[in-house]
Amino acid sequence: MINHRIASPGMSFPTAPGRTLQANPLGDPCDRTVPVFLPPSYDGRKRFPVIYLLSGFASTGASFLNFRFGRKTVPQQMEELMRGGSMKETILVMPDCMTRYGGSQYVDSAATGAYETYLTHELVNFIDSTFKTLPEKKHRAIAGKSSGGFGALRLSMRHPDKFHATACHSGDMHFDLSYRSMFPSAAKVLEKHDGSIKGFFHAWEKADKKPGSEFPLIDIMAMAACYSPDPAKQAPENMRLPFNPYTCDIIEEIWQEWLAFDPLLMLEKPSFADALKNLELLYLDCGSLDEYNLQFGHRKFSARAKELGIKHIYQEFPDTHADTSYRYSVSLPMIANAIREHP
Incomplete structure (x- = not known):
């Protein structure tokens, strides 16, 4: 039985069955609790577009709910933006793709499990069958930061049938410099x-x-x-x-x-470049003081994407790699507008 309850205004915590993750090599749980933010006017009748928000390494979907003094949680940011009218109402799904090693990079691996397949097929289907979503690709987006930004960008390249808009915040790339x-x-x-x-x-x-x-x-x-x-x-x-x-x-x-996993090198494959060209919106940003040197990879990615004719937005901001969730208030309203239901 699906555990589907609304625990507080705007939030639901369904337990998503993970048949794809059964018998994974690390013995990690296959059924996952997935935090889902529901927009202010969600009443179980009207349908809404969906954004999948991927966490960084050593974090998971529940990490977006962590309280920190002086900083809004991501759901608090989204509710404020939606109630204020500066963001279109959207369902926000925060997947749990944690592993015993600290993260899955949202890839299918013989050492950790089939997390790419789990997310892009099983979880998407579960969310569409559990909530009042607009289930077409044109109403679905993916975003994330760090490993989550890497995941969002790579999955957009590999699954052009799934996502219509993408935001990559400080995503892993230019492995020669970062890793x-x-x-x-x-x-x-x-x-x-x-x-x-x-x-x-x-x-x-x-x-x-x-x-x-x-x-x-x-x-x-x-x-x-x-x-x-x-x-x-x-x-x-x-x-x-x-x-x-x-x-x-x-x-x-x-x-x-x-x-072979580096988005900067994946960009050179025509099918992946074409997938990004077909996005309604591609947004990237990175702190200019990033400790992992990711700003340099993002600059190279943006320059190459421009050469290839891939429309995108790239922004830098004066900050480091950590504690930059405030940047979601910049990207997610753009993403929500790109996947909104047109009148």
Whole structure:
């Protein structure tokens, strides 16, 4: 039975069955509670367009509901904008694609599970059958930040039949500059655990307070599980690192597997470029002080997209990578307008 209840004004928390995620390699739950923001005039009769909002690495849909002093939650931002008339009324779905490694990158992986298929097929169908949505592609959009921005952009390229508008905030790209800069820090953490991913991960899971200094390794380990899985091995060793942990030299064969996921390189494939050309709206932004150097990748992506004739909006703002959810107040009204129901 579907657990579908409206817990507070504007919010619903259905339990979405995840048949796609059954028997996933990490033993993660297949049924997921999915926060859904319902617009102010939602009464179960009128239908509304839908935005899927993807969280960043080490976060999930529920993270958008976290209270912070002096900062509105994302649903609070959306309700204020909609009630004030500066954003078209829209359903906002906040998927749970968390894994034991901290995230799925919204890809299908033999090391984590089929999260791309889960989101683009099973979850979309569930939402359309559970809520009063406008189920056509022209009324559906996807957005996200960091890993969520990467997911939104990549899924828009790969599933042009699903999404009509896209927003990518500080999305992972230009892997040569962003991920590679993290490899030395990850290698140093691994060395502290005698080069054992298994030893590191078991210690990480047991720790009541996860050491911030060891985050680079859990991050790179999770990315490797998504981009270069090794299904011949058991978790938590079912991935191949793209560098030699002792010398930090790149292992070219594995690194090429990672680069196949880089949106900056995906842009060179005509079918992916065409998918972006056919969007009603493509919005990207990034902080000019981003610690992961993502601003440089976004500048390159925007310049190349312009050369290819892909209409888009690119904005930079004077901030870092973290605590930038206020930028959704810029992008989501644009996205909602692009997928609105025309009179």
